[in-house]
Amino acid sequence: MKKSHTLILLGLLLVALIGTSIYLTKRPPKEDVPAEVNEGKIALSQHDREDAVKMILESKGNTLLFERGEDGWIVNGDSSITLDESSVKDLEYSFSNMYSEQIVEENPQDLDKYGLQKPLAIATVILKDGTEKVFYVGNQTPAKNTYYLMVKEDPKVYTVWMNHGNHFTASLEDFRDRSLPNVDTQQLSYFKLERQEQPTIEIALNEEESEAKAYGVGIWNMLQPYRQIHTINTEEFSKQLEKIPSFKVQDFIEDYPQDLKKYGLDQPSMILQMKDMEEGEVHLLFGNEYDNDNLYFKLADRPAVYGMKKSSLEILYTLEPFAVVDKFAYIVNIDFVDQIQIQTKDKDYSIQLKREIKKAQEEGKEDETITTYFINNKEVEEKPFKELYQSLIGIMVDAENKETLEESPEVSMAFTLNVDPKQVVVDYVPYNRDFYAVFRDGTSEFLASKGQVTKILTRLEELSK
Structure with missing residues (x-):
């Protein structure tokens, strides 16, 4: 393709894109209404939605009276019935913007074949200037996408889009708000x-x-x-x-x-x-x-x-x-613990955390807390001690305790804290061959496997030597 032809084509494409952009920017916003093409059809009702002050639906022996109040529509005078806003707007739309798909018969002699001798519904709208419009809804047409309809004081039988028929024959339940209070x-x-x-x-x-x-x-x-x-x-x-x-x-x-x-x-x-x-x-x-x-x-x-x-x-x-529920038998931040006393049938262990405050040498810097760890007065390095501590607070319960037992512990762990409560006692009482009943402050609600406690005692003995 020649260079001049290429430039012309690009210019045309640019004009087309600009034109499309202007159209998309300037075109009127699309109304939120059912898909219905009204061009070339007969207008049966046209008015501003806000002009309607009453809407009345009579069908199946029931009457729905919608009245416009300061805060919106009220049905049958009962403000406690919360209405679905979009459903009521759909009804407003049908009254304010209804067109006929076609005239079926100009002066019918037999209304029964259209379901209009005894209409499925009578729909009435009253406007703020006192104007009253009444519509009679008959059967669905064989195509099922339209309804037969008549207008008061007009002998013709029309067909209207199915949305209008559905709105006019709707029950109270169709207009009610089904949402309920919810939480995040x-x-x-x-x-x-x-x-x-x-x-x-x-x-x-x-x-x-x-x-x-x-x-x-x-x-x-x-x-x-x-x-x-x-x-x-x-x-x-x-x-x-x-x-x-x-x-x-x-x-x-x-x-x-x-x-x-x-x-x-x-x-x-x-x-x-x-x-x-x-x-x-x-x-x-x-x-x-x-x-x-x-x-x-x-x-x-x-x-x-x-x-x-x-x-x-x-x-x-x-x-x-x-x-x-969290499955920890007892979990507490190590910074809140000053001492742990562990008693078993064979031996007692005293765990201490001694803290010393090292003042900051430079202005603006925080003091440093230096902690030293002891088991039965023997100093223990930080890494193995913290591994032991993680095991102590990492004992997990396996099930609920459904039995009432006397608190006769095989293993007892008393935590002395520097915050409230100042002391927490966790006792491990034999439940059966495999489990301990975990007592905390005199109450047992869970079971923990004996193996967890045995491993801790074994490691505790190793570090105390």
Whole structure:
């Protein structure tokens, strides 16, 4: 191709691109309405959406009266019924911008064949200037993409796009907001799950400041069901939270029930409370099952009874406290420990951490803490000592203790701290051949394998020699 031809072609392409850019910039925004082409059609109703002050739908023996208030639309005079904004806008659209696909018959003698002798629905809109428009909705056409429709005081039978027919024959449920309060589980501050014949799980954000939180340790505390407060395994708890669904209404059962007992909500089978740090809150009460996999439920602060799929709540039925609790028998930062006394059947061990403050020699620099480690008065190097300490606080529990035992320890570990509480005692009481019952401050809730403790005692003896 010659150079001159190439330049001309490039110039034309540039003009085309500029033209396209101008068009995309200047063209009017696309309206959020159903896909319907109105060019060349007959306008049946055209007005500004905001002009409508009342919309009335009569079908199947029921009447829906929408009235525009200061804060939006109210249905049947009941402001407690929350409406789905997009669904009501769709209805506004049908009243304000409706075209006929075609005139089917100018002066019909038989309305019954169109379903208009006894219409499926009568749709009325009243505008703020007092104008009233009434539409009669008949059957769907054989093509199923349009409805037969008549306008009051007009003898013609029209067809209109299916969206209009669907909007005019909709029930109250179709206009109701199905969303429910939800929380941001990434910012959870409180969780409480009460279930019949299962332990209550109560978890709250740990308000105490600690360096461990930066590593995901000790963010939450488990307040129930255990007698003592235990920290939560952050990673595992977060995984379980991800399985909790975003709550939505499946069925609207009864708005103002007189008897909660018939739904099993007088004594709920399950109660869920969740709060987040942005003041989001969920408080749901669950009752009886119905229609196989459905469950009655209600919000604690609203009278209405709803329904949702029970299968979507599986995690709430199967969640076990032991699955999310931290498994450490006792974990504490080494900087908070001054002394550990370990007593066994055969020998006692005294572990000491002696600290000395070395003043900074230069202004602006921090003092240095020098720690020396001793086992039975024998100084131990830092590396092996810290390895031993990691083993001590790394004892993991393996299961819940379901038995009541007398606290007669085979091994006892008493931690003397420089912070509150000043002392914590962890006792290991024989449970069976393989496990110890772990007692902490006189209470045993978990079991730990004997092998873990035996390895620590063996290493302790080696370092003490």
